[in-house]
Amino acid sequence: AQKVTQAQTEISVVEKEDVTLDCVYETRDTTYYLFWYKQPPSGELVFLIRRNSFDEQNEISGRYSWNFQKSTSSFNFTITASQVVDSAVYFCALARGNLIFGKGTKLSVKP
Amino acid sequence: ETGVTQTPRHLVMGMTNKKSLKCEQHLGHNAMYWYKQSAKKPLELMFVYSLEERVENNSVPSRFSPECPNSSHLFLHLHTLQPEDSALYLCASSQVAGTATANTGELFFGEGSRLTVL
Numbered sequence: 350a351q352k353v354t355q356a357q358t359e360i361s362v363v364e365k366e367d368v369t370l371d372c373v374y375e376t377r378d379t380t381y382y383l384f385w386y387k388q389p390p391s392g393e394l395v396f397l398i399r400r401n402s403f404d405e406q407n408e409i410s411g412r413y414s415w416n417f418q419k420s421t422s423s424f425n426f427t428i429t430a431s432q433v434v435d436s437a438v439y440f441c442a443l444a445r446g447n448l449i450f451g452k453g454t455k456l457s458v459k460p
Numbered sequence: 461e462t463g464v465t466q467t468p469r470h471l472v473m474g475m476t477n478k479k480s481l482k483c484e485q486h487l488g489h490n491a492m493y494w495y496k497q498s499a500k501k502p503l504e505l506m507f508v509y510s511l512e513e514r515v516e517n518n519s520v521p522s523r524f525s526p527e528c529p530n531s532s533h534l535f536l537h538l539h540t541l542q543p544e545d546s547a548l549y550l551c552a553s554s555q556v557a558g559t560a561t562a563n564t565g566e567l568f569f570g571e572g573s574r575l576t577v578l
Contacts, residue, residue: 392572
C-alpha cells in the first residue's frame with residue numbers, strides 16, 4: 350500500500366525562524382515520485398517540487414530546501430528565514446501514477 | 461490568474477437540490493481531475509479524465525456524476541447530497557494522466573469550490 354504521513358498537523362513560528370516540515374512515505378515501488386505542494390488561503394494548490402526515487406540529491410531553491418532520504422523514507426521540507434507569506438497548508442505527495450497526498454501541515458508564520 | 465478556473469467558488473445546497481460544479485483549464489492539458497478536500501483528511505482523488513474519457517473512478521457514490529465534454533472542461537453534477545459531502549472540491553489538470561509519467565509531474569489546481577450541504 351502507498352501512504353504519506355505528515356505527522357505535524359500545525360506549526361507556528363515567528364518570522365525569520367527556520368522551520369522544517371516532515372514527510373514520511375510508504376511504498377513498495379522502486380520507481381516513484383515525491384512532491385510538495387503549497388495551499389495558500391485562496392485554495393489552489395501550488396506545485397513546489399517533484400523528485401524521482403533515483404535522485405537523492407538535496408535541492409535548494411531560494412529559502413526552500415528539500416532533504417530526500419530513501420533510507421528513512423522521508424522527504425522533508427525546510428523553509429529558511431520564514432516570512433508571513435509562507436503561511437499556508439503544505440502537502441507532501443507520492444505518485445507512481447496519480448498523486449496520494451498526506452493530510453497536510455498548516456504553517457502559521459507570525460510577524 | 462490561474463490556468464484552471466472553477467465556478468462557483470461557494471455553493472450552498474439542500475439535500476434534495478441538483479447543482480453542478482464547473483472547471484475550465486486554459487493550459488492545453490489532456491487530463492483533468494476532481495479531488496475532494498475535507499477537514500482533517502487527505503485530499504481524495506475522485507475522478508480522472510484523460511482525453512475526455514474517464515480513466516479512474518475511486519469508488520465515488522453515484523450522487524456525484526462527472527462529465528467531460530472536451531479536454532478543457534470538466535463538470536461535477538451533484539444530486540441528493542448528504543451533509544458529509546460538504547467539502548472543498550478541487551479541479552486539477554496535467555499534460556497527461558498519471559502525473560508521474562508527465563514531463564514535469566505537475567498538477568495545476570483551481571482555487572476550488574466550497575460546497576456546503578444543509
